Structures are given as structure tokens and as C-alpha cells.
Amino acid sequence: MNENEIINDIIKGNKLKYSLLVEKNQQMIFRACLGLVHHHEDAEDLTQEVFIKAYQALVSFKGDSSFSTWLYRIAINLSLTHLRKKKNRNIISSIEELFKVRASTDNNPESDTINNEQRTIIEKAIDSLPENQKIAFTLSKYDELKQAEIAEIMMISEGAVESLLQRAKKNLQKKLSQYKKK
Amino acid sequence: MNCKKSSGLMLAYKYLNKDQLNELHNHLRKCETCSDIFKKMMQLEDFIEEQKKLNLSKDFSSRIMEQISSNPIRTIQPAWQIQTKRLLAAASITAIIWMGYKAGSFYNATTDSPNIEQEFAYINDVALESIDSWIME
Numbered sequence: 001m002n003e004n005e006i007i008n009d010i011i012k013g014n015k016l017k018y019s020l021l022v023e024k025n026q027q028m029i030f031r032a033c034l035g036l037v038h039h040h041e042d043a044e045d046l047t048q049e050v051f052i053k054a055y056q057a058l059v060s061f062k063g064d065s066s067f068s069t070w071l072y073r074i075a076i077n078l079s080l081t082h083l084r085k086k087k088n089r090n091i092i093s094s095i096e097e098l099f100k101v102r103a104s105t106d107n108n109p110e111s112d113t114i115n116n117e118q119r120t121i122i123e124k125a126i127d128s129l130p131e132n133q134k135i136a137f138t139l140s141k142y143d144e145l146k147q148a149e150i151a152e153i154m155m156i157s158e159g160a161v162e163s164l165l166q167r168a169k170k171n172l173q174k175k176l177s178q179y180k181k182k
Numbered sequence: 183m184n185c186k187k188s189s190g191l192m193l194a195y196k197y198l199n200k201d202q203l204n205e206l207h208n209h210l211r212k213c214e215t216c217s218d219i220f221k222k223m224m225q226l227e228d229f230i231e232e233q234k235k236l237n238l239s240k241d242f243s244s245r246i247m248e249q250i251s252s253n254p255i256r257t258i259q260p261a262w263q264i265q266t267k268r269l270l271a272a273a274s275i276t277a278i279i280w281m282g283y284k285a286g287s288f289y290n291a292t293t294d295s296p297n298i299e300q301e302f303a304y305i306n307d308v309a310l311e312s313i314d315s316w317i318m319e
């Protein structure tokens with residue numbers, strides 16, 4: 001049974017089949033959200049929102065792209081909205097937020113290869129990327145998607161993806177090197 | 183080799199040949215600035231690898247299934263239908279007011295459409311125009 005047949009079945013009322021789509025796509029959507037927001041719980045909440053919204057809007061999925069491409073687009077939209085809201089909150093209470101970021105990363109099940117200060121610096125560097133570079137970078141590094149797949153999700157050419165990735169890496173290098181000077 | 187070339191090689195680290203790798207390593211041994219940048223780029227890779235090890239809760243998919251059991255798939259009206267419905271509603275309300283009647287019940291019947299439209303503005307294929315704005319820097 002292919003994806004489109006499963007989707008048609010679900011729309012006809014066989015809700016249980018949706019679990020097939022969730023299980024197949026959940027981890028990669030979670031990674032994409034994680035790459036954009038970095039925070040474990042926020043990424044899980046966003047992944048949940050992606051699957052609920054996708055379910056509610058299933059009739060509007062036309063099958064022009066693959067279901068996973070469609071999910072990625074929803075995930076990117078929701079994650080960027082989440083980040084924009086968070087940015088506004090940051091302006092209001094930047095000090096409070098700084099402590100929250102540290103407290104939250106303390107809970108991560110991590111190795112000791114990087115410490116929390118380094119982690120915060122890296123998160124900030126990724127966050128400072130322009131949105132389109134951040135999306136391309138996340139899909140490439142976190143989800144290990146090929147440039148052609150990223151191009152389809154972002155609706156741009158492969159050449160444009162390549163240039164976004166190069167600029168993202170260059171910007172990250174520049175940002176990370178600036179931290180020493182402080 | 184200068185620092186500029188070294189930065190360029192660092193960006194393509196995974197794709198360097200043996201000679202290029204040697205050249206880069208020789209520079210990093212001598213140049214503190216570049217070796218510091220290199221260390222940070224490696225930390226960035228470690229950070230991503232570390233995040234990729236994170237997993238969703240084990241009951242994630244059953245939680246989703248639980249939520250959708252009480253959550254119907256919404257049928258979405260095409261934009262022109264919503265538009266037409268609104269125009270018709272506006273016209274009928276105007277007519278009713280003009281005729282001197284109260285239009286309460288008619289108003290109620292039309293309030294749901296803007297909500298649906300707004301919510302799907304994000305994920306509707308058409309509304310994915312917003313993706314275009316990502317592309318423009």
C-alpha cells in the first residue's frame with residue numbers, strides 16, 4: 001500500500017492508518033524542529049503540532065510533492081513562528097531567558113565533549129543565521145537530506161541550496177571566531 | 183599558507199585530499215587564531231551529533247493517535263467559496279438591515295469561516311508563499 005492510498009484511506013475514515021505515517025516520519029520531523037529550535041521539549045511539542053495540523057489538513061494534501069516534503073514545510077513554518085515569538089519574548093526579558101537556556105541545556109543527556117557555555121555559543125551562532133540559511137543548514141546537517149531534496153522542500157533550485165549552505169558555513173565560522181575576541 | 187586560505191580549507195574539511203589536509207594541519211600547528219576557529223568548528227559538529235542522538239518520547243505516536251481520535255479532519259472550503267459566502271452574508275445582512283430586521287442569526291452562521299481560513303493560512307499549499315520570503319534574504 002503506497003502513501004497516497006494510505007492517505008485516501010485515512011480521509012475515508014480509517015484513522016488508525018495515520019499511525020503508519022506518524023511512525024515513518026516522526027524522527028526526521030523531530031530532527032528538523034530540533035535543528036531549528038535546539039530545545040528538546042520545544043522540538044517535541046512542535047513535532048506533535050506538525051502531525052496534528054497535518055492530520056486536520058489532510059484533505060488539502062494534493063500529492064504534488066511527497067508527504068514528507070509537505071510535513072517538512074509545515075515543520076519549518078511552525079518552528080520559525082515559534083522562534084519569532086521566542087525572539088520577541090527575549091527582547092522583553094533577555095536576562096531571564098539566558099538563565100532558562102542554561103537550565104534547559106543542563107537537562108540534556110549529553111557527553112562531556114562540549115560544555116554548556118560552548119553549547120550556548122553554538123546555539124546563538126546558528127540562531128543568528130538568516131532564516132533561509134538556517135533551514136538549508138538544518139535539513140542538510142540534522143536530517144542529512146540531499147541538496148535536491150532540500151531544494152524541493154524550500155522550492156528553490158539546487159544551486160541556490162548549495163549557495164545557502166556555503167554562506168551558512170561561512171557565517172557560522174565567522175560568528176564562532178568572533179567569540180574569542182570578547 | 184595564509185589564514186584566509188586556511189579558513190577556506192576548514193569549510194571544506196571533509197572533502198580535502200591528503201595534500202590539502204597536510205597543508206591545513208601545518209598551518210593550524212603554527213597559527214593560534216586558526217586553530218581556535220578550527221576547534222570551534224569541530225565543536226559545532228559535535229553539538230549537532232549530540233543533538234541528533236536525542237529521541238522523541240516512546241509514547242509519541244500513541245499520543246498523536248489519542249489526540250486525533252477526538253479531532254476530526256477538517257474539510258476546507260476553497261478560498262473563492264469563503265469569499266462568496268462572505269459577500270452573500272454581507273449582502274443579506276445589508277438587505278435585512280435595510281428591511282428593518284435584526285440579523286443576529288445570520289451573523290452567527292458566518293463567523294466560523296475566517297477562523298478556518300486563518301488557521302490554514304500556514305499550511306495551505308497556496309499560503310506556502312511565505313516560503314518565498316525565506317528565499318529572499
Ligand SMILES: [Zn+2]
Nearest residue numbers: 185188213216
Ligand atoms: Zn591562521
